[in-house]
Amino acid sequence: MAKNVNFRSIGPTTYLSPVPVVMLGCADPAKGIRPNLITVAWAGVVCSKPPMISVSIRKERYSHGIISETGEFTLNLTGEALCRATDFCGVKSGREVDKFAAMALTPIPAAGLTVAPAVAEAPAYLSCKVKRIIELGSHDLFLAEVVDVNIAEEYFTETGAINEEAMQLVGYVHGKYRALSDVLGFFGYSIASDEALERRGLKR
Amino acid sequence: MAKNVNFRSIGPTTYLSPVPVVMLGCADPAKGIRPNLITVAWAGVVCSKPPMISVSIRKERYSHGIISETGEFTLNLTGEALCRATDFCGVKSGREVDKFAAMALTPIPAAGLTVAPAVAEAPAYLSCKVKRIIELGSHDLFLAEVVDVNIAEEYFTETGAINEEAMQLVGYVHGKYRALSDVLGFFGYSIASDEALERRGLKR
Numbered sequence: 001m002a003k004n005v006n007f008r009s010i011g012p013t014t015y016l017s018p019v020p021v022v023m024l025g026c027a028d029p030a031k032g033i034r035p036n037l038i039t040v041a042w043a044g045v046v047c048s049k050p051p052m053i054s055v056s057i058r059k060e061r062y063s064h065g066i067i068s069e070t071g072e073f074t075l076n077l078t079g080e081a082l083c084r085a086t087d088f089c090g091v092k093s094g095r096e097v098d099k100f101a102a103m104a105l106t107p108i109p110a111a112g113l114t115v116a117p118a119v120a121e122a123p124a125y126l127s128c129k130v131k132r133i134i135e136l137g138s139h140d141l142f143l144a145e146v147v148d149v150n151i152a153e154e155y156f157t158e159t160g161a162i163n164e165e166a167m168q169l170v171g172y173v174h175g176k177y178r179a180l181s182d183v184l185g186f187f188g189y190s191i192a193s194d195e196a197l198e199r200r201g202l203k204r
Numbered sequence: 205m206a207k208n209v210n211f212r213s214i215g216p217t218t219y220l221s222p223v224p225v226v227m228l229g230c231a232d233p234a235k236g237i238r239p240n241l242i243t244v245a246w247a248g249v250v251c252s253k254p255p256m257i258s259v260s261i262r263k264e265r266y267s268h269g270i271i272s273e274t275g276e277f278t279l280n281l282t283g284e285a286l287c288r289a290t291d292f293c294g295v296k297s298g299r300e301v302d303k304f305a306a307m308a309l310t311p312i313p314a315a316g317l318t319v320a321p322a323v324a325e326a327p328a329y330l331s332c333k334v335k336r337i338i339e340l341g342s343h344d345l346f347l348a349e350v351v352d353v354n355i356a357e358e359y360f361t362e363t364g365a366i367n368e369e370a371m372q373l374v375g376y377v378h379g380k381y382r383a384l385s386d387v388l389g390f391f392g393y394s395i396a397s398d399e400a401l402e403r404r405g406l407k408r
Binding site: 006007008009010011012013014015016017018019020022041042043044045046047048049050051052053054056075077080083084085087088090091092111112118124125126134136137138139141143145146147148149150151152153156162164169170171173174175176177178179180181182183184185186187188189190191 | 210211212213214215216217218219220221222223224226245246247248249250251252253254255256257258260279281284287288289291292294295296315322328329330338340341342343345347349350351352353354355356357360366368373374375377378379380381382383384385386387388389390391392393394395
């Protein structure tokens with residue numbers, strides 16, 4: 001493999017990629033706050049047991065206050081059909097726009113949660129409960145436990161497997177939304193037997 | 205857009221995707237610990253100012269102790285050419301194997317760090333200093349500041365722009381390594397002018 005002997009610094013920046021790009025759903029009906037969406041790319045898995053994710057949100061964002069107050073939100077995965085709506089929810093504020101209405105999306109009750117809505121048009125969503133908020137600087141880090149995950153029926157095969165390719169998931173790479181394509185391998189494929197590789201349609 | 209009226213629960217799990225899949229480089233020469241790599245997919249951006257990332261690592265992993273002790277590591281982005289090595293570094297332990305040697309990778313000094321090596325074959329790497337470690341359960345969360353980012357010279361165009369498509373970055377989706385392909389849009393494209401879209405080669 002070619003060695004990249006020469007590197008050029010671009011300075012300290014958040015150059016990790018790809019990162020997920022998901023629509024976070026929240027609401028606070030007790031305060032008259034309608035279902036709202038905010039797009040987050042500063043998100044990640046942080047623990048397997050218990051299953052936990054993190055999202056980072058600027059203090060000044062409308063959703064920051066809602067989630068801090070209610071302690072719950074959904075993360076709705078983005079397929080290609082939702083890419084434009086996802087971008088819109090990242091550049092507009094819920095203070096001025098009803099993003100569900102503007103993007104013709106449908107808020108539905110989320111399994112395991114009380115007030116935060118899921119997006120009916122999403123291929124899958126995670127129901128999350130906030131456990132801890134940590135101030136970091138421009139963003140506050142919300143550490144949350146995943147209490148349930150729901151996947152649209154159409155992505156299950158007859159045998160009950162999940163057809164993830166059909167979700168046409170989107171990744172975020174330095175300001176660009178990129179489609180995911182070919183499967184290059186599966187976890188452990190570098191040490192798998194020829195038989196295991198062939199069964200999964202891969203070559204050594 | 206089609207509404208997914210019916211969802212099926214798969215229970216609480218870490219179903220966020222795509223997530224990054226990167227090789228974390230560390231070493232502790234003062235203790236005779238050679239350069240080591242561990243693959244992390246539980247990683248994300250957590251703050252823009254200061255630029256911070258998080259990685260989650262199980263306590264029992266070899267690298268956990270090294271990073272806790274030295275307080276620094278690199279995150280090396282994965283292009284398609286590095287996918288097999290990335291998988292290998294995720295399933296083998298540095299206690300038993302010299303992963304750099306096994307995968308014919310080259311440790312090089314990382315800009316801004318003292319002991320943690322970068323991978324010469326990676327398209328880009330982030331130099332990170334640990335600020336805080338938070339126990340969550342199966343994994344500990346390392347919050348780290350990015351002190352520098354370096355990109356291999358070959359990915360810069362003549363005008364100094366970065367050709368990210370040429371990096372052939374890899375995402376991780378529920379146990380599978382997936383290639384990134386088409387650009388579907390850029391941040392803000394949902395509200396961009398026709399002129400701006402055309403300039404970027406996109407249609408409304």
